[in-house]
Amino acid sequence: MTYRFEFRLRVALGPKGDLFLTSRIRNTNTDGKPFSFTFAYHTYFSVSDISEVRIEGLETMDYFDNLKGKERFTEQGDALVFESEIDKVYLDTPPKIAIIDHEKKRTFVLRKDGLPDAVVWNPWERRSKTILDFGDEEYKHMLCVEPAAVEKPITLKPGEEWKGRLELSAVPSSYYSGQLDPDKVLHG
Numbered sequence: 193m194t195y196r197f198e199f200r201l202r203v204a205l206g207p208k209g210d211l212f213l214t215s216r217i218r219n220t221n222t223d224g225k226p227f228s229f230t231f232a233y234h235t236y237f238s239v240s241d242i243s244e245v246r247i248e249g250l251e252t253m254d255y256f257d258n259l260k261g262k263e264r265f266t267e268q269g270d271a272l273v274f275e276s277e278i279d280k281v282y283l284d285t286p287p288k289i290a291i292i293d294h295e296k297k298r299t300f301v302l303r304k305d306g307l308p309d310a311v312v313w314n315p316w317e318r319r320s321k322t323i324l325d326f327g328d329e330e331y332k333h334m335l336c337v338e339p340a341a342v343e344k345p346i347t348l349k350p351g352e353e354w355k356g357r358l359e360l361s362a363v364p365s366s367y368y369s370g371q372l373d374p375d376k377v378l379h380g
């Protein structure tokens with residue numbers, strides 16, 4: 193089935209280097225029909241060493257595990273850490289998520305709106321080798337955290353518009369330096 197829609201992406205850089213991405217999708221069907229879609233910003237973050245980074249903001253969240261037949265689980269531990277392939281869709285996530293890179297003394301802060309879910313993906317060693325445009329060792333230095341609307345597709349009637357906003361900031365500090373209170377990052 194084909195649909196007419198308009199997609200607008202606004203990319204803006206703030207004075208401190210913050211990146212603002214605003215997507216707008218409008219149903220421009222002339223036949224009166226609604227349409228549904230899912231959406232994700234496939235944002236790849238550069239990290240020092242995947243085994244040393246952690247994500248705060250997703251602990252205790254429910255997720256679908258794409259590596260286990262999309263079964264639903266609940267995250268138990270503290271911050272998320274990584275030691276093998278991951279492809280999970282976290283559901284109803286908070287508006288702020290932090291990727292803490294202790295070695296680089298840098299934290300990425302994601303602020304999102306209109307994007308309830310968050311995909312977390314790293315192909316790790318074995319799968320990396322099957323991805324043509326992905327170097328065999330690159331998985332060590334990247335992490336995808338993708339603000340998304342995937343669990344519940346968005347449905348737009350003709351004329352209706354959806355907006356999904358993402359703000360990315362890199363904070364030149366670390367959790368341990370004391371300059372960055374994780375609680376303030378996530379809830380401030």
Ligand SMILES: O=P(O)(O)OC[C@H]1O[C@@H](O)[C@H](O)[C@@H](O)[C@@H]1O
Nearest residue numbers: 232234258279280311313336338
């Ligand atoms: O290569 P892309 O489009 O950035 O996608 C990478 C990954 O993105 C994730 O959203 C998917 O859950 C993975 O299965 C996928 O492989």
